[in-house]
Amino acid sequence: MINFKITFLFFLLCLNHGICISQKKIIVGAEQIDKFLPILKNKKVGIVAHQASIINSKTHLVDSLLSLNVNIQKVFAPEHGFRGNLDAGEVFINNIDNKTKLPVISLYGKKKKPSDEDLNGISIMIFDLQDVGVRFYTYLSTLHYIMEACSEKNIPLLLLDRPNPNIHYVDGPVLDLDNKSFVGMHPVPIVYGMTIGEYAKMINGEGWLNGGKKCDLKVIQIKNYNHKTSYNLKIRPSPNLPNTQSVSLYPSLCLLEQTLISIGRGTEMQFQVYGSPKFPKNIFSFSPISNFGSKNPKLKNQICYGVDLRKVKRPNQIEIKWLIDSYSKFPIKNSFFLEGFNKISGTKNLKEQIINGVNEKEIRMSWNLKLEQFKKIRKKYLLYP
Numbered sequence: 001m002i003n004f005k006i007t008f009l010f011f012l013l014c015l016n017h018g019i020c021i022s023q024k025k026i027i028v029g030a031e032q033i034d035k036f037l038p039i040l041k042n043k044k045v046g047i048v049a050h051q052a053s054i055i056n057s058k059t060h061l062v063d064s065l066l067s068l069n070v071n072i073q074k075v076f077a078p079e080h081g082f083r084g085n086l087d088a089g090e091v092f093i094n095n096i097d098n099k100t101k102l103p104v105i106s107l108y109g110k111k112k113k114p115s116d117e118d119l120n121g122i123s124i125m126i127f128d129l130q131d132v133g134v135r136f137y138t139y140l141s142t143l144h145y146i147m148e149a150c151s152e153k154n155i156p157l158l159l160l161d162r163p164n165p166n167i168h169y170v171d172g173p174v175l176d177l178d179n180k181s182f183v184g185m186h187p188v189p190i191v192y193g194m195t196i197g198e199y200a201k202m203i204n205g206e207g208w209l210n211g212g213k214k215c216d217l218k219v220i221q222i223k224n225y226n227h228k229t230s231y232n233l234k235i236r237p238s239p240n241l242p243n244t245q246s247v248s249l250y251p252s253l254c255l256l257e258q259t260l261i262s263i264g265r266g267t268e269m270q271f272q273v274y275g276s277p278k279f280p281k282n283i284f285s286f287s288p289i290s291n292f293g294s295k296n297p298k299l300k301n302q303i304c305y306g307v308d309l310r311k312v313k314r315p316n317q318i319e320i321k322w323l324i325d326s327y328s329k330f331p332i333k334n335s336f337f338l339e340g341f342n343k344i345s346g347t348k349n350l351k352e353q354i355i356n357g358v359n360e361k362e363i364r365m366s367w368n369l370k371l372e373q374f375k376k377i378r379k380k381y382l383l384y385p
Helices: 002-017 033-040 061-067 139-153 196-205 244-258 321-329 341-345 349-355 360-379
Strands: 045-049 072-077 103-106 124-128 157-160 217-220 273-276 304-308
Touching: 033 061, 033 124, 033 157, 033 217, 045 061, 061 072, 124 139, 139 157, 139 196, 157 196, 196 217, 196 360, 244 321, 244 341, 273 321, 321 349, 341 349, 349 360
Parallel strands: 045 072, 045 124, 072 103, 124 157, 157 217
Antiparallel strands: 273 304
16 A cells, blocks of 8 residues: 555656656657658658767767668758867868768858758758757757758758757747847747757748748657656767756856856866956866867966856756856956847847846846747647647
8 A cells, every 4th residue: 555655646746747758768750760761762862960960879860861771962061060070150161971971061151051052952851950949059040041941942841859958948038130140040038948840840830931931841759758858968969068067057158158258168167167367266267278169269278267067956047147247257347248249148138237237136027028928939839748
């Protein structure tokens, strides 16, 4: 009788926290080859992929499809390249992949959108990028332009969905379209709480493609997954997100990218620390140097005094307290913010609020109306409970 009560209580706890489903193995879209292999039969295939387009923890999707005689014509590569070894913001040109000998089309060089020539001979496009659920992570913009190009050429898009490691909350200022750029193209908050498959449906459904066009989109959904499922990435989705903690803190600390503060690029603590040589000296310090993913990091070879966040709890909101703290400690206020800050934050208001000393509670309250409006839009496109 006691064992039954314990089992029943555990079952209720699971239901309450939405974790029963996560006891089963999560199966990402790319691992469900039986669902989409027939769709690829006799097709000339283009694929948007990067180093994290992995199935069964070890095999690259491109390698797997080639072994099954899928006729892949070209790989389309986002920021950081097909093999994920390029710096943030580092442009690259079309090339040939050394391993597969496939042509690699750059979507992070002179153009961000495939040209008609790039798409010649492609009869279906696959999209398989590991996202982190943050508006300014550029894979969303790559998704937008792929969908737009496919809609213009009447090419079906097969999106293989993957978990979002920051899916458990929705927060931050909603982007004002005056600040639209490649680090934010749509009126969504910094953290939007959707998988990339759900987000693609929203792009289509809200008419965000040029001229309101619709992409012929099919999403292969994740199995055994919901919006409360905790998911740790097995492979870094970009060079400067090396572990679970960095992925969790990225939405908050990236606001400091467009300031004079270092967030650990050029160390092994990327997006887990922040500091500056101009902060008051304290026990914790770090010195950025040239390393993988950061050839020329901000404040290179300088001693930065600051804050170590490697052991803080996983956030359930955008932590603007670190931005406020940095501004308060920085002695030269008029040079703190860099030119691109409004594009990262998505609004001119946040910068003005920090400068004017508006407290954290009031800043958060200023986001509420647009956040609630977004949540109503978001709800229409959710694929998972």
